Amino acid sequence: MPKVTIFPDERVLARTLAAQIVEAVAQKPDIVLGLPTGRTPIRLYHELGAMHAKGQADFSRVTTFNLDEFLGVPPEHPGSYRAFMQEHLFSRVNIPDSQIHLLNGVAPDPLAECIRYERAIAAAGGLDLQLLGIGTNGHIGFNEPARELTGSTHRVLLKPSTRHSNAALFGGNEENVPREALSMGMATILRARRILLIATGKSKAACIERAAHGPITTRMPASFLQLHRDMELVLDEAAASKLSRS
Ligand code: GLP
Numbered sequence: 602m603p604k605v606t607i608f609p610d611e612r613v614l615a616r617t618l619a620a621q622i623v624e625a626v627a628q629k630p631d632i633v634l635g636l637p638t639g640r641t642p643i644r645l646y647h648e649l650g651a652m653h654a655k656g657q658a659d660f661s662r663v664t665t666f667n668l669d670e671f672l673g674v675p676p677e678h679p680g681s682y683r684a685f686m687q688e689h690l691f692s693r694v695n696i697p698d699s700q701i702h703l704l705n706g707v708a709p710d711p712l713a714e715c716i717r718y719e720r721a722i723a724a725a726g727g728l729d730l731q732l733l734g735i736g737t738n739g740h741i742g743f744n745e746p747a748r749e750l751t752g753s754t755h756r757v758l759l760k761p762s763t764r765h766s767n768a769a770l771f772g773g774n775e776e777n778v779p780r781e782a783l784s785m786g787m788a789t790i791l792r793a794r795r796i797l798l799i800a801t802g803k804s805k806a807a808c809i810e811r812a813a814h815g816p817i818t819t820r821m822p823a824s825f826l827q828l829h830r831d832m833e834l835v836l837d838e839a840a841a842s843k844l845s846r847s
Contacts, residue, residue, distance in 0.1 A: 619648035622730070719789065727794065
């Protein structure tokens, strides 16, 4: 049974989680973090920025690896996850650029880029703390529901529903959202020493129940998190509203 923590609302969740992450950084200043994009972590990232601005958090020795990036989108494009991270986190804290890692969506050889990324994570000593969001279809990173899942960092074809939910990054038009992406794989994620999956809002309630208590199936990639020893679901009341037991 996964550990579940439920907060009354998104604000309290973001504040409490930011304080926990700052505490984890204080305990291990050279911590290696795995980071998600999406609407869900935005408040958390801003809270981390606010704590840094108040002198409560030093990220100078932290290393980060983002989960995924759109294929064919250069880092400087406003729709890239690199640009998202810059806006919501990296411009607000003091992580040196050389310690920030994202997949390069315009790498000339995407396969070689995936291999490079896996090696970089290993060379950093592996992920200490992986933060995750979840897609309404149960995807984590860009590991989409499918007949088979991939273990290591790889190239993926995005589902229409995922392109739809990422449309805001591309002028609100899902046709402009790339059809493919690069993503950490299921094994890359599951090798993290600790995993916190954050979900807020009613739209996530059904997939959270299936991820937490449903069968472990490639049709619900987040269900594989049930196999992890140190995984916690961090939810607001709305996202927790369909949990059958917790
Ligand atoms: C994207 C990302 C995922 C993220 C998901 C949920 O597709 N690749 O890593 O978890 O969206 O996004 P949101 O937090 O906006 O619901």
